[in-house]
């Protein structure tokens with residue numbers, strides 16, 4: 001099976017680079033001007049998101065199969081090639097994050113298929129990988145400077161606390177995690193503890209980060225931490241409702257788009273306690 005790899009070192013933490021990879025516009029930007037179009041998966045990529053791809057008149061459908069702190073992968077599920085997979089793996093190093101991009105595909109057999117691999121497939125794939133490396137680096141460095149919204153993944157007795165937004169109109173009814181913006185001069189842990197007092201009337205202790213940073217806008221990202229209750233019983237002071245949910249309910253919840261990305265990480269958290 002032909003495959004091509006390209007490796008780039010990005011001076012940013014692995015969870016931030018993982019966040020940059022989730023920006024759907026990055027994929028579109030990486031192929032612009034190369035005769036390839038990728039659309040769909042608006043906003044942030046998550047497992048199960050669908051992307052439409054085309055090279056000239058040839059079209060295909062890609063599905064995201066992995067989107068977490070280890071990187072992203074997408075596979076062709078409907079298209080002209082028997083198999084095609086794009087993947088980016090992340091490796092944390094002392095000097096930053098190593099980004100390993102890989103394209104693998106199977107062409108229809110025979111001499112024409114092999115010729116197409118050499119003439120079109122490899123040249124195009126190399127250009128895509130080069131463009132992608134630059135786009136990932138730039139987006140990750142932009143996210144390093146971004147303002148942070150912190151979220152708390154509060155667990156108790158194997159359940160996760162979620163809350164339902166009441167405003168603004170486009171977010172009302174959707175579920176999210178307690179939290180909010182980090183104010184100037186606050187640490188992320190202090191901001192999260194403050195938000196939990198304001199929103200739920202509880203004191204928490206803050207643990208490790210869960211999942212990747214999730215880009216919200218060009219200059220804002222969501223960063224979620226595991227947390228435990230220290231005192232108080234959560235009540236919806238600013239939200240429509242709060243609810244304790246089991247791991248089996250996470251997939252089906254009507255999340256805000258950014259939180260959907262965190263479902264695998266939240267499932268891992270609930271399964272580990």
Ligand SMILES: Nc1nc2c([nH]c(=O)n2[C@H]2C[C@H](O)[C@@H](COP(=O)(O)OP(=O)(O)OP(=O)(O)O)O2)c(=O)[nH]1
Nearest residue numbers: 149150151176177178179180181216222256258259
């Ligand atoms: N708190 C929280 N905000 C989230 C989550 N997911 C997500 O996309 N967001 C977005 C919604 C908002 O655009 C932004 C934070 O909004 P917020 O209303 O909670 O923040 P805040 O209390 O600091 O209030 P504000 O200054 O934004 O008015 O982050 C989440 O799980 N928790």
